[in-house]
Amino acid sequence: MTVMEQRGAYRPTPPPAWQPRTDPAPLLPDALPHRVLGTEAAAKTDPELLRRLYSHLVRGRRYNAQATALTKQGRLAVYPSSTGQEACEVAAALVLEERDWLFPSYRDTLAAVARGVDPVEALTLLRGDWHTGYDPYAHRVAPLSTPLATQLPHAVGLAHAARLKGDDVVALAMVGDGGTSEGDFHEALNFAAVWQAPVVFLVQNNGFAISVPLAKQTAAPTLAHKAVGYGMPGRLVDGNDAAAVHEVLAEAVRRAREGGGPTLVEAVTYRIDAHTNADDATRYRGEDEVAAWRDHDPILLLERELTERELLDEDAIQAAREDAETMAADLRARMNQDPVLDPMELFAHVYAQPTTQLLEQRAQLQAELDAEAAGPEGAGR
Amino acid sequence: MTTVALKPATMAQAITRALRDALAADPSVHVLGEDVGALGGVFRITDGLAAEFGEDRCTDTPLAEAGILGTAVGMAMYGLRPVVEMQFDAFAYPAFEQVVSHVSRMRNRTRGAMPLPITIRVPYGGGIGGVEHHSDSSEAYYMATPGLHVVTPATVADAYGLLRAAIASDDPVVFLEPKRLYWSKDAWNPEEPEAVAPLGRAVVRRPGRSATLITYGPSVPVCLEAAEAARAEGWDLEVVDLRSLVPFDDETVTASVRRTGRAVVVHESTGFGGPGGEIAARVTERCFHYLEAPVLRVAGFDIPYPPPMLERHHLPGVDRILDAVGRLQWEAEN
Numbered sequence: 001m002t003v004m005e006q007r008g009a010y011r012p013t014p015p016p017a018w019q020p021r022t023d024p025a026p027l028l029p030d031a032l033p034h035r036v037l038g039t040e041a042a043a044k045t046d047p048e049l050l051r052r053l054y055s056h057l058v059r060g061r062r063y064n065a066q067a068t069a070l071t072k073q074g075r076l077a078v079y080p081s082s083t084g085q086e087a088c089e090v091a092a093a094l095v096l097e098e099r100d101w102l103f104p105s106y107r108d109t110l111a112a113v114a115r116g117v118d119p120v121e122a123l124t125l126l127r128g129d130w131h132t133g134y135d136p137y138a139h140r141v142a143p144l145s146t147p148l149a150t151q152l153p154h155a156v157g158l159a160h161a162a163r164l165k166g167d168d169v170v171a172l173a174m175v176g177d178g179g180t181s182e183g184d185f186h187e188a189l190n191f192a193a194v195w196q197a198p199v200v201f202l203v204q205n206n207g208f209a210i211s212v213p214l215a216k217q218t219a220a221p222t223l224a225h226k227a228v229g230y231g232m233p234g235r236l237v238d239g240n241d242a243a244a245v246h247e248v249l250a251e252a253v254r255r256a257r258e259g260g261g262p263t264l265v266e267a268v269t270y271r272i273d274a275h276t277n278a279d280d281a282t283r284y285r286g287e288d289e290v291a292a293w294r295d296h297d298p299i300l301l302l303e304r305e306l307t308e309r310e311l312l313d314e315d316a317i318q319a320a321r322e323d324a325e326t327m328a329a330d331l332r333a334r335m336n337q338d339p340v341l342d343p344m345e346l347f348a349h350v351y352a353q354p355t356t357q358l359l360e361q362r363a364q365l366q367a368e369l370d371a372e373a374a375g376p377e378g379a380g381r
Numbered sequence: 382m383t384t385v386a387l388k389p390a391t392m393a394q395a396i397t398r399a400l401r402d403a404l405a406a407d408p409s410v411h412v413l414g415e416d417v418g419a420l421g422g423v424f425r426i427t428d429g430l431a432a433e434f435g436e437d438r439c440t441d442t443p444l445a446e447a448g449i450l451g452t453a454v455g456m457a458m459y460g461l462r463p464v465v466e467m468q469f470d471a472f473a474y475p476a477f478e479q480v481v482s483h484v485s486r487m488r489n490r491t492r493g494a495m496p497l498p499i500t501i502r503v504p505y506g507g508g509i510g511g512v513e514h515h516s517d518s519s520e521a522y523y524m525a526t527p528g529l530h531v532v533t534p535a536t537v538a539d540a541y542g543l544l545r546a547a548i549a550s551d552d553p554v555v556f557l558e559p560k561r562l563y564w565s566k567d568a569w570n571p572e573e574p575e576a577v578a579p580l581g582r583a584v585v586r587r588p589g590r591s592a593t594l595i596t597y598g599p600s601v602p603v604c605l606e607a608a609e610a611a612r613a614e615g616w617d618l619e620v621v622d623l624r625s626l627v628p629f630d631d632e633t634v635t636a637s638v639r640r641t642g643r644a645v646v647v648h649e650s651t652g653f654g655g656p657g658g659e660i661a662a663r664v665t666e667r668c669f670h671y672l673e674a675p676v677l678r679v680a681g682f683d684i685p686y687p688p689p690m691l692e693r694h695h696l697p698g699v700d701r702i703l704d705a706v707g708r709l710q711w712e713a714e715n
Contacts, residue, residue, distance in 0.1 A: 157455020187448030
């Protein structure tokens, strides 16, 4: 018997007719990003929601400007601005119920603030006096995650745990276009779909991962298409259309809450500012591209819709701007105060109880500080 | 005082029992990992748990270690107490980013607001004839990461007691299971398991006067065997089983070495950058004036873990340990 004949002899009987587990067609995103503003659908949107989104966008834009200014004054170590992406940041926060959880990345301090986190506490990480400045349980906002996409499996685990406990809780996790290349993105989406966890993944595709454009990041038709491979629906939305982002996210949240499982939402937007204040965007993109996106500004789009439909007058616009100025002035004033630092706190939270070794090291630092306070003479040397 | 009938039990049985008792005692305990359900794990450690507690409490996950630990972080954030199984030492590396960037830091990052009571079970070490990626001693990586407890049992009773303590801990614990000792037996009564062993405490496994062998996990039985063999040479060796690498029990180790005046650190992990360097430094800093000789290390060679047919040359054995003891600058009368 030849090797080939042998192979044939051991060939198993053909399996039953193979079928896909899920019909992929309903999972596919629309060909073009979903839009509401400037379309007939806008008339069906609750005017109160639109006005609420508008005031949050104006505040958000001012917050971004103020935080950027604080880097120039040396009050923030670094600030990754979400200017131009305010519609995504704000909609992600407003779409959730109080009992839900938000999982932001480092660019999403605005989403945390829109959910109720004190801006000073949201910016603590970037000021550098501690890592997470807020109690995550106070507003159910997970710590800002710096390692890309690593917070996504946390959102899945939390949502899964809530469902195991019988709680009606949805987790919304934020990530950028660059983050979709990370392994944790893949693992989180796969776990979420297998467990049918009540999670919404919001990808803000802002065009760049620092300097690397999307074309060098993925060969997928859209990032929303990635959902299909996991067996969850992918939705494509205009990320600068606050009403559309809110609508798509609200639908995904509702679906998750009703036991329908996770959704991947790709919001197409643009990072108007550089990656951070330390970045130079002129090295990798032209001003004409930025200008085109400025014409598609989220505040501009919403303001146009509201004023054309006479849902917003000059007074209301002025009131929104004044409210934003008040927020900025308060933020500026509080950020201009030096934070109170306690070096002893370095040892306080590493473990539930500090180890013997940490107690020794704390004593060492305390002795150094005492000597420093006593000055050269007090040190007795 | 009643006498308890002691029956022989394996370390594997004791670990299974600890998981079962923890699941029964606390509804927030959840076991998750690859093949931990119907199969009971590749080492059968979770045997019967899914059947007894249901698949929601003992869950077969997708094959993705970062995903397993990453979702466990989220579960812990929501008040659960996940116990994750990494199938083998070297298969735990994909989860390393979650270990270093989140598991170890979350309590500190949030000023204590968000502790993560997660137990990461990792079968580790060699000596079982495993092919590549199945025999690593990865403890040094975890030891170098502040915020983690790193624990490893060497006896059946400790396997039970330390795992119960690990699961009960509000801090993350890397629980390293010496897979070569899974089938080792001790007299232990599974009906009346010993009290929960404290984390962070070493134990003198064998008292002696001549020198201290400082060791842990799979090397403990080897050191006890070496101590027996050393009697023929006239050496009465003390064996300290660290049990916890983090936190490190300086007190027990220091007391022992001050008594004996000589020390050898023994482990399978590589010597360069391995735990032995840290331990030798700590001993020297604390016992310098008591020492009759430099602290020596018997460790795995500084090579990638060898193929199974060559591993016996790599692993610290009785002869290599006795050689090291012989180099502890004995006076002529020894």
